[in-house]
Amino acid sequence: MAEQDPKPKKAKGGSALGVIVPVLVLTLVAGGGGFVVGKQIIAKAKASVAGVGKPADAAPPVPIAVKELIPIVANLLTPEGSWVRLQTAIVYEKADAPQIDILSAKIADDMLAYLRTLTLTQLQGASGLQHLREDLSERAAVRSDGHVKEVMIEMMVIQ
Template identity: 30%
Template sequence: MAGEAKPEKQAGKGKRKLLLLLPMLLVAVGAGLWFSGIVPKMLRGEDSAYAGHAPPAARPPVFFDMPDIVANLSVAGRRPSYIKLRSKLELARAEDAAPLQAAMPRLLDLFTTYLRELRPEELRGSSGTQRLREELIARANLVAPPARVTDILFTELLLQ
């Protein structure tokens, strides 16, 4: 009797493995078909509502020129260090330029105050420039809430 129980346990393990592997195999095949583009093409099809429709036209970018900003950086006990920043703000819509122009004194104050807190070491390399970009975008979006700044482009960034 002990010999008969052993094959049943092995048969049960095989079924259990099959029940675990089958869903994993189906997910892997489905993911492969999806990421290869086969499933999205099948879903769109030639007869679907997507056929014949062009994607919406992309809006041309809207740029807003910022005045030059010169600020002294935070240095302790050393020769003074300065930054000169010339930039353009990329706006989500052309209508966002008017609120930004109206809030320009506040925007310049926020930018200058932030720049004065920085140390020259924080601006070194591309990661320093990227952090500066993110901080300035966040401050620009605080100034005129209906307006939305999507990016800031540095046309001149000098450290002395």
């Protein structure tokens, strides 16, 4: 029989210095990297505030206005008995203000006709809402000969 040693052997372990040195080195490397990146960000921010890179012949911004359209209630193509209520607003240049009342009525009629051709599956999800907004904006721009810049969907309820 083999004799067992009554004293257990000590496990070899690392000293505290073996742990502290790598942690200290990694902390210094991370701090130095943060310092360099921070300096680059500050330099870019100062350059953008100073106006470096701005074109000298930039056009002044065009004043725009927003007009809410009347709420539209339409039945969808499928499924039968489904309805949509759409509340929208149009964005246009202020210079086009005198004719916008007539254009807004035409745009609302066009939206009503378009909504009646849609199905419920075309309106589902975020992509369906995005496609609807893009289609309505494109139709409004065509209907107004480019006077309407964008259509904003304020609320849509499907029943």
